[in-house]
Amino acid sequence: MPLSQAYRPHPAILTLGDAFYDVVAPADFPKSIIRFWNARWAAQIGLGELDQAERVAHFARFSPLPDNLPQPLALRYHGHQFRHYNPNLGDGRGFLFAQLRDPADRLLDLATKGSGQTPWSRRADGRLTLKGGMREILATEMLEALGVNTSKTFALFETGEELWRGDEPSPTRSAVLTRLGHGHIRIGNFQRLAYLGETDNIAKLTAYCLANLYNENPAKDPAANAERLFDLVCAATARLAASYLAAGFVHGVLNSDNIAISGESFDYGPWRFATYWDEDFTAAYFDETGLYAFGKQPEAIHWNLAQLAGCLALICDPDRVQASLLGWPDRFQAALTAALVARLGVDPKTPDEDRALAAVLLTALKSKAVTIDRLFFDWHGGRDPGGEAYSAPPFRALAAALAGRDRPPTHDYWSDPAPCSMPIEEVEALWAPIAANDDWSLFHAKLAAIRRMGEAMVQNSSA
Template sequence: MVKSPAYNPDPRILELGPDFYDEVAPAMFPEAKLRFANHHWAKQIGLGSYMRPAWEKHFARFDPLPDNLEAPLALRYHGHQFRNYNPDLGDGRGFLFAQVRGPEGRLLDLATKGSGQTPWSRQGDGRLTLKGGVREIFATEMLEALGVNTSKSFALFETGESLWRSDEPSPTRSSVLTRLGHGHIRIGTFQRFAFHRDKAALKALTRYCLEHLYGETPPEKDKDAAVRLFDLVASATAHLAASYMAAGFVHGVLNSDNIAITGESFDYGPWRFAPYWNPRFTAAYFDGEGLYSFARQPEAIQWDVAQLGGCLGLIASERKLNPILNDWGRRFDEACIDLLLARLGVAPGHRDDDRKLAKALVAALATETVTIDRAFFDWRGGACRREDERYDAEEYRALAAALEGRANEAALAHSYWSDEAPCSMHIEEVEARWAAIAERDDWKPFEAKVKEIRRMGDAMATPFV
């Protein structure tokens, strides 16, 4: 097979050494039916010429990619799960399969979900339901379209096994998913070595993240490197939390082992897009106290960042780490303003005016008179393009006043903005498309939705400033 010049293998994880991972073997699946292939991102990392047999070979059978990891690696980590510390975590149904350099030289990981048992499976079967794979594709495609820094669903294969799950009608169909993401290191990775008081590992991990995930030459002193990494992670996670709010997204499980050190969103289980701007809206049926509800996501992510600060406090001065943590809320607020205005299609102006506009926008959304998607769609470009009595509410009149003089026709250049209704991804739509697959093995509604989402993404990405 001829390698593309764009394929740039770079298995840097091996620099960290065997204390950070376990070599594992992939499951042997009875079938391998390709259900989804992300050809756009395959081209970006030099795999665009791969035909279907090569996809099966590498992303269902997991034969090593050329000049890459010789064996899959299950990474070790700990984490707080709903604020309870768990030292028995690690990649339990997935592994790191390969690392490549992508666009702009970023180190990207190809990692799996549902690829079999590992030393960290904790009596789990190491498998992924087909519905779980379909749901993750919908989540990542929608978030990418909305501009959220997210992992990408790269390949999904149906694997021909029957699985039993308490939260799905069973037996249910099985799958294996490959993700493409910017880094496989989590806050929980640092927690594991802090738990064992392994300062040498913390220093090595800090330098690895700075050099290979943030593209920076680490400072000479380890304590300075730790402070610099914490500063970068604080900004990245503040932006992540703000992007969830602007997207109307609820991740559902913001445990510290689910927060990537790069601030990239990943690992989608009980996610939901909130239909309305309801602060108490939750995604997980088991989140009875609403710890990870829509409006509490910033608090949850900041709490996880604080745990990272505690880990780095073993190799750096808390006197320098604490101000960064204390500044997290300000960074989140500033990112929220930028991202809300960007989704609205309004160019930045005077900062005080932008802040007032963002506040007016949230107040209008909070009336719950229309869905989040509908409001952003109708008000795109800085003026309401639809006569609707629900926009006669006092809060929407205040929004109109805040937008006066800020209309931006360039934000409406794409034909998507002339559609009758916005693209959305509420739970009813997910279930309807899954029902077509489960009942008739009809993948056309799924494929049509992915196409619809990507069209919205093109519209969102059209420059307007």
Template sequence: MTHLPQPSPYRPETAILSLGGDFYDPVQAADFPQTILRFRNDRWSPAVGLEGLGQDEWLRHFGRFQPLPDNLPQPLALRYHGHQFRSYNPEIGDGRGFLFAQLRDDRGRLLDLGTKGSGQTPYSRFGDGRLTLKGGMREVLATEMLEALGVETSKTFSLIETGEALQRNDEPSPTRSAVLVRLQHSHIRIGTFQRLAYFGEAGNIRTLTEYCLQHYYGEGGGEDAAERLLGHVTRAAARLAASYIAAGFVHGVLNSDNIAITAESFDYGPWRWTPYWDGAFTAAYFDHAGLYAFARQPEAIHWDVLQLARSLLLISTPEALEPQLELFRPEFQHALRNAICARLGVVPAGEDEADNALLVAIETALAAKTVTIDRFFFDWRGGRRRGASPADIQYEAGEFGSFREVIETYEPAGSLAHPYWSDEAPVSMHIEEVEAIWSRIDQEDDWSALYAKVGAIRRMGEAMQGGA
């Protein structure tokens, strides 16, 4: 499960400046007509020492982007390329966001405060550099839900409405605008390495490799730096893919520029949760080939890691890098067993054959699409039926036969004392729920449903952590 943050003093950093000007461009934030605070992350602001900011200070830093004390003097738009739906695009980079600040959290990790919708940069091309308020609201919901379900994700740190009317071709316009600040473990992407490889900058690839090893994996450089970094990213990416499957989450746009070098989930656009265990379920209306469908996400993420390996060939060899790529499959299988057992609330058997049998039984049962994923994991928390459910008849059906037999051998993990486990229904995040929350904001400027949903999600997360 994810770490619950603890209070920590404000510890500013400027580590990114050590890379030098080949990696970023100083930029200015847009001058917004308004700054109306809509969401402030009261869970994570204490973990980075910023809970003491008053509302006016918060708006100055995260709406007007006045630098934080002893931090980056100016926002930086990072340079990167990437494969977008398997087509290489050398004309992208931070086009509507930038790196605003760096700091340490309660565990001493280097974290970035990056933006979305903060204005145009040299990489905006024909875009306006803005974010819709609906897009910002959706990112709040995605990050809160993923965190509660144990996925290592960026955190939505701030959402501020900015008072502009935006035109969009794929949704009703004009629509309201926002600027979002996300807290994440790294602003460096696989696409950052791809750009350097594209220009043949072997020296800069080595510099960036050593930076990532030092600041994200606690290691030094050396002749085997590329292999070690690839190994770390491969294992972390496999765990990310497994956590998506266990959560029933579909990111929607798993391009190589959307995979951080720490493999922490981030950058949420057309995401959805699949109600049923449907391998073909897609989130993006433009994903016509189903490239990033629910069941294909591990393949997509592994493919992106392969692009990192290809970039690292400038400072390594295929023979040295290939064994690191081969770590993906076994790490994914191990992580998937752990993630499924964690969501189910049982202790893994610790034997591949037994745990694989459980996974097969769960997939077989859920693939019948008679019970939603959320309902199943809620009803069977701890490995036993907790009480009456609307799905009782379905649980007695033949497709659940193997699961009923296999689960008998598993022991519960943690407590079921939290009152959440006595609720009538699980917390879910299906598209109609998201649209209903947005409708109240859009039509009535009523934010109560969003805040209530965040509260319910966090309560679920506490219950899944075993708290009473």
């Protein structure tokens, strides 16, 4: 197979040993119809020259990549699901397929969703609906464009099976998805080890995460490693929570098995983008109490961090991790300020000035006079659009706070009549022609629009 120098295999997970995973086999699907291939990320990791047959072989049939994992691995973990502890989790419809280094020398995992049953599937079929795969592509592309630290959807293949689901018309079409992300390890991996009392393995996993997820040299002292890792995870997850709010995004299922140690967002099920700044807005119909509502996402992530702190406290000074946990809300507030200023596309100033701008901006958002996306689009670069829609006091205060921060947008996206958004109604509209006529044209047009927005945001932020 044609590989460039950018392909740098590194199956680091094998250094942990088989106490952390189970060797599994992929499902044998009746069909392999490629529906999405992330060409830009394939090029970055040295897989851009794969032909059609090779893409099928490696990302629909899952034959091993050269010098990589010889067999797929289903990782073992536990987790709190809506605050209820579940010791019967683990990779139930996915596995770790390959590992490699990215251009910045960070470890990347290629992991699957819908690739078949594993020892952790319980009574589920281990499959993914095609609509679910399409939704994950839209989520990851939109979040990447908005600057959120997210996994990337790498490939999606339709697999030719009929699936029965209770939350969409059935039978429905099936798919297998491969995601690319910095680390397959989540808080739940540590919870399982703590539950089993395997403190030596907690220390081993801690060192693995430091070395491979944060590119730091682990110390000989497990306690020092645990304290350092927890501090890094606190910083990364504070930025993640802040970026969710600045993007207007609701993940929907922030269980502890869905919080990556790298602080990268992943695994998109009932996600939504909030139209207005409504802190009670939920994404999942089954989130009846609003535990993971838009405005409660920081609290949810903080609660999950407390579970990680309890695990790491088994090998270090509990007071040290507790201090980092207590300091997390301040880190989140600072990260939220930075994320809001960045999405506005203006230069940061002093911390006090940026906090004042963020406070005024939040007041304007909470007025719900315009949608989240519309406000950031109209005011991007510090411009004051004026007009009747923005004549109210919250927007006049915003204009005053932005005085002297002009950074005129240069990309022609900022002259469009409306921002690129992703309301749930549009997701359904994109799926309708696929379901009815296998027409993917609207879907691909939307992906092009999302990437154009992302280019515009990057261009203005680096101006």
